Amino acid sequence: MLENIRLAFQGIWSHKMRSFLTMLGIIIGIASIISIVSTIKGTSEQIKEQLIGAGNNAVDVLLYDGSAEYDASWGMTTAALPQITEEQKDKILRLDNVENATFFYGRGYSENIYYMDQSMQGGKVYGVDENYLDTCGYVIQAGRGFVRADYENYRKVVLLDEEAAGSLFKDEMPLGKTIEIMGEPFVVVGIYTRAETFQPIINNYEEYYSYYGDAGAGTLLLPSSDWPIIYKYDEAENAIVRASTTEAMTKVGDRAAKILNEAIPEESTQIKYKANNNLKTVEDQQKLSESTNGQLLWIASISLLVGGIGVMNIMLVSVTERTSEIGLKKAIGARKNRILFQFLTEAAVLTSLGGVAGVISGIVMANVISRMADIPIAISIPAIIASVGFSMVIGIVFGLLPSFKAANLNPIDALRRD
Numbered sequence: 001m002l003e004n005i006r007l008a009f010q011g012i013w014s015h016k017m018r019s020f021l022t023m024l025g026i027i028i029g030i031a032s033i034i035s036i037v038s039t040i041k042g043t044s045e046q047i048k049e050q051l052i053g054a055g056n057n058a059v060d061v062l063l064y065d066g067s068a069e070y071d072a073s074w075g076m077t078t079a080a081l082p083q084i085t086e087e088q089k090d091k092i093l094r095l096d097n098v099e100n101a102t103f104f105y106g107r108g109y110s111e112n113i114y115y116m117d118q119s120m121q122g123g124k125v126y127g128v129d130e131n132y133l134d135t136c137g138y139v140i141q142a143g144r145g146f147v148r149a150d151y152e153n154y155r156k157v158v159l160l161d162e163e164a165a166g167s168l169f170k171d172e173m174p175l176g177k178t179i180e181i182m183g184e185p186f187v188v189v190g191i192y193t194r195a196e197t198f199q200p201i202i203n204n205y206e207e208y209y210s211y212y213g214d215a216g217a218g219t220l221l222l223p224s225s226d227w228p229i230i231y232k233y234d235e236a237e238n239a240i241v242r243a244s245t246t247e248a249m250t251k252v253g254d255r256a257a258k259i260l261n262e263a264i265p266e267e268s269t270q271i272k273y274k275a276n277n278n279l280k281t282v283e284d285q286q287k288l289s290e291s292t293n294g295q296l297l298w299i300a301s302i303s304l305l306v307g308g309i310g311v312m313n314i315m316l317v318s319v320t321e322r323t324s325e326i327g328l329k330k331a332i333g334a335r336k337n338r339i340l341f342q343f344l345t346e347a348a349v350l351t352s353l354g355g356v357a358g359v360i361s362g363i364v365m366a367n368v369i370s371r372m373a374d375i376p377i378a379i380s381i382p383a384i385i386a387s388v389g390f391s392m393v394i395g396i397v398f399g400l401l402p403s404f405k406a407a408n409l410n411p412i413d414a415l416r417r418d
Helices: 002-014 016-052 086-093 132-136 148-152 162-169 205-212 224-231 246-263 278-321 323-331 336-373 381-407 411-417
Strands: 058-065 098-110 113-115 123-128 138-143 157-161 178-181 184-194 219-223 238-243 271-275
Touching: 002 016, 002 336, 016 278, 016 336, 016 381, 058 246, 086 098, 086 246, 098 132, 098 224, 098 246, 113 162, 123 132, 123 224, 132 138, 132 238, 148 224, 157 162, 162 184, 162 219, 184 224, 219 224, 238 246, 246 271, 278 336, 278 381, 336 381
Parallel strands: 123 219, 157 184
Antiparallel strands: 058 238, 058 271, 098 123, 098 238, 113 178, 138 184, 157 219, 178 184
16 A cells, blocks of 8 residues: 555656646635635624624523513503512523523613713613623622622612613712612612623624614613512513523523413413524524535535546546556556556545645635635634545545556557557
8 A cells, every 4th residue: 555655656746737737626626615614614603603692602581472572661561470480490490501590670671760960761770680690691890799688688779781881970980879760769889791792793784783773871780679669569570591502502491481481371372481592593594604605515516526537537648658567567467456556546645635735725715715805714624624535535436447447458458559
């Protein structure tokens, strides 16, 4: 085998230009496939990052009234809704692949938030439990978070995000200041922010609206025990569940929704908890992207077929040129198998070199496309290994005919040809 490889390199080196032109079809085909696969993988990762966000694998499990998200701020009553029990919360926390869970009350839009004569229009207000910040991936930027005593003693304290602090206090430090929510005084004890800053890539107006269109003036958090103080009655809670992995988000969200729906009467078809499955949206968009780019892969594969035909053609020429050499080897006792494997090895080495050159060219091409078109890429190691292996297979497949022709030459006729 090593001798065959040495002879293959010797033959390729003795006809450098011809060998390069033969490999060109393989190089172009492999380079095209590597660059396309890298673009597909990079685009898929970008889609996942754009829709899932900072990567904390949190799934919103929200109450829906029909097809619309339930929001008590629009005057809907919650009198007929069962409350989430501690038993249900424990069940969700014990689910496989659940790292944490939080339960909260919410108002998606509130106009009754004031600091002195400054009003915050359109702010969001949430009544949260002690797990909220950790589950959602927030950290305290200044001040402190909520403590157990805040819940037990019904302390009127509030946390602001950066947008809310800017809306109400402008350049003033909010900590220790008192604001009014629905006419009730609350002391600002902390400012919170994302644990990991995530800045989505905005390519058009629709994407801007998706990320920032309903951001409003900011979000305020207060202890869930204080919720009845400002809204006067108990309301239905929502949940956010953090999965251990991105892939587990769908299953975790669906199971949590099923547990929360256990207390809702079966005849109630309008009121149901549903998991906002961002991962499913990701998968749908990834499939659409991959199906489109898959057609490009088939087109790129045609150049591999053309390259394989070129290999077969040049190997037939090589057999013709080396007829006397083959005849001499057979005359001194070389068997058919030895001749066959010699030419097969030469074809496989030729295409493997083309495959390696194609991989390098593909990586370079992918990076050039990324820079010019501002498209993310992700180099796939399995694709690189598969490409080199596939190029070797092409050499073997398309080298079979010339190899059989060389192996079956009559030694006497072969010697006479010269």
